[in-house]
Amino acid sequence: KVHSLHPGRGGSVHELRARLLREGRALACISDPNVVTVYDVGLFRGQVFVAMELVAGSDLRQWIGAQRRSTKKIVELYLGAAAGLAAAHRVGVIHRDVKPANLVVGNDGRVRVVDFGLARAEASSLNSEAAAQAPLTPLTELGCVMGTPAYISPEQLAGAEVDERCDQFSFCVALWEALTSTLPFAGTTLEERGRAIRNADLQARQRMPRDIRKVLERGLRAAPEQRHESMQVLAERLRRALQRPKRLVLLSLMMAALMASLVTLWSIAASSSRHLHDHKPASTERDANLTRQFQHALKLYMLDRADESLRLLEHLSNDARLAQQPLLACEVLELATAIHIELGHEDRAYQLNTRFLAIARQTKNEDLLLRGLITDLQLRSETRDYEQIRDSMDQARELVASMPGPALDLDLEIAVLEVEIRRGDFKAAKRTLARLRESPDATQNEWQAMLAEADARIALAEGGFARAEQVSIDGLRACDRDGLLPSDLSWSLMTSEATAIYRLGRQGEADELFETSFAAMRAEQSVATSQFLLRFAKERAQQGHAHEASLAIGELRAHHDLRRAELLPALATLEEELGVRELKPKD
Secondary structure (H helix, E strand, C coil): EECCCCEEECCCCHHHHHHHHHHHHHHCCCCCCCEECCCEEEEEEEEEEEEECCCCCEEHHHHHHCCCCCCCHHHHHHHHHHHHHHHHHHHCCCCEEEEEEEHHECCCCCCHHHHHCCCCCCCCCCHHHHHHCCCCCCCCCCCCCCCCCCCCCHHHHHCCCCCHHHHHHHHHHHHHHHHHCCCCCCEHHHHHHHHHHHHHEEEECCCCCCCEEEEHHHHCCCHHHHHCCHHHHHHHHHHHHHHHCCCHHHHHHHHHHHHHHHHHHHHHHHHHHHCCCCCCCCHHHHHHHHEEEHHHHHHHHHHCCCHHHHHHHHHCCHHHHHHHHHHHHHHHHHHHHHHHHHCHHHHHHHHHHHHHHHHHHHCCCCCHHHHHHHHHHHHHHCCHHHHHHHHHHHHHHHHHHHHCCCCHHHHHHHHHHHHCCCHHHCCHHHHHHHHHHHHHHHHHHHHHHHHHHHHHHHHHHHHHHHHHHHHHHHHHHHHHCEEEEEEHHHHHHHHHHHHHHCCCCHHHHHCCCCCCHHHHHHHCCCEEEEEEHHHHHHHHHCCCCCCHHHHHHHHHHHCCCCCHHCHHHHHHHHHHCCCCCCCCCCC
């Protein structure tokens, strides 16, 4: 490919040639599977040439249009593109024209970012009133806005200085369009589109998963500083949104919120490390060290070494220096609380969450305060402290009402629903379920599955076994459509269906379904699966379904490492209540 050079607002031919060569050579240094390979960059008859890989395939617009694609498949392909853009940003290259036509899916199934904006000046703008009224067609000439106006960022439209966050904006526009079949901002002219961006006036013909929408909305903010910290951070949040566990228990709500904010800390740590090479003030070094220790604790937890992670987190939580970093302090306390809950240490979890709430109130951080109140709500439910539950509910709902955005916080209402089911207040649970179903998000597969899971548990508790079987089947279908097989949500639906079938007199069919669901959990072999089985056994025992509770206890004893999960005391208590014969623990 040969780039013709024309002087303009981006500088003289000499300056442009130097920049093109510099950026081309930087691209040639990138070794990333999601960036088109550049073999050589040089001059030919006064023009810059770039020799690059020829990719046989189609661009992402053509790929999506060829057949119906699932949300999961589309996001996974775009995550590859995000990885390629992040690799370019690391060597200082900005694409400036991210759009579906510049994201190519090879015949090998791998996406590559192509056609970097090598010939585009960094500071060009449309200054005239006529240009502002121009239709949204591709504009790539020097002296005009670089890129394709339907996709480029508002700072590019204004001709302002840009950084890698302009690529982030364009990426989010492209992915939004891929998931909803429409561009996020309406307008047939640059002026109309700019107004829609400033007003955050988003549009969509089709719904997308709520967590993914949140990630994209942030990347589409008008002010670059309000977007994600980097393309890598955006990709990590998007990946977690795609893989977010879907379950009606406290740990999932806490960990989803926690993971969404951890990447901010990683970005802070990386920034601190870079600056340490310049000035290295002692306080900055100490702060960066605390962040690195927290990252290590998180890594240990994700490697299923919860006990080691917890020891480090407890040490960090008592470090006086943490008082100078309220955000980091909250993340330390929240992860430690989540692990204590997972291990059944409700008293310690309550102590840590009380500290978390104090910091949230002191810093007036409404998002953190809401997360802490939801945790408080669930912890009181775990300990059956129902007298204080109503107070936590009221505080959380008042806070949601005062915050900008939807009047209904789905995570909060899901937590309330779980509390109502656990305390046996099924009339209240049905009212909450009805409110949740009125939410626009309730049409999404993931929410249909979550609400079906709650509905099935209510039906089982009330003896509506035929209804429990049907709603469980409907929920599993929604799981399948949204790629949530396997997950603890699908396990809960399968075991609810099996319980219903057993109670309807089809014991052989029920036992086969129990074995299928238990086998799926064995494949996971984690603390979370053991916790799920114990919760299931407790709930079935409370409902009088001793057969199902005994099956779960037998599965735990035979196939799960109860010492690692610290479940032996709780399980022994449950066995005593049920009169279940104790089996030999797994070695």
